[in-house]
Amino acid sequence: MSRNAFNQLENEFSTALDRKETFDAHITGVEMKTKTKTYLGQIDERSGCMEYTCQFLFDTKGSPDARLEKIAATWRGSKMKYDRYHGGYWFDNSLIQPGGYKLIDPVDVSSLKKYLNTL
Numbered sequence: 001m002s003r004n005a006f007n008q009l010e011n012e013f014s015t016a017l018d019r020k021e022t023f024d025a026h027i028t029g030v031e032m033k034t035k036t037k038t039y040l041g042q043i044d045e046r047s048g049c050m051e052y053t054c055q056f057l058f059d060t061k062g063s064p065d066a067r068l069e070k071i072a073a074t075w076r077g078s079k080m081k082y083d084r085y086h087g088g089y090w091f092d093n094s095l096i097q098p099g100g101y102k103l104i105d106p107v108d109v110s111s112l113k114k115y116l117n118t119l
Helices: 003-034 064-073 106-113
Strands: 037-047 050-060 081-083 088-091 094-103
Touching: 037 064, 037 106, 050 064, 050 106, 064 088, 064 094
Parallel strands: none
Antiparallel strands: 037 050, 037 094, 081 088, 088 094
C-alpha cells in the first residue's frame, strides 16, 4: 500500500469516526430530552424567625432548575411575587425559595415514593 493510499484511508476512517461521535452525542441528547427523571427537591420557607424545609420528589423531562422554580413560584398559591434581591417568592410575610435538588437513581425511586410526595 502506498503512503498516499494509506493517508487517504486514514482520513476516511477519521471522518467516519467523527460522524459516529456526532451521531452518538445526538442520540444521547435526544434520550436525555425525552426520558423522565426523578429528583429529590427542596423548598426553603422563611417566616420571620422561623425557617421551614420541605422535601419532595418531582419528575421532569426538561430542566430540573426550571421545574423547581415553577414549584417554588406556586408553593403557596399563584399570586406570589418574585423578589430578585432575596431570590425567592413572597406570600404574605413568608419568603419561599427553591432549596436545590438531587437526581435520584431509578432503583431508589419506588422506595422513596412510599415516604415522600411527588409533585
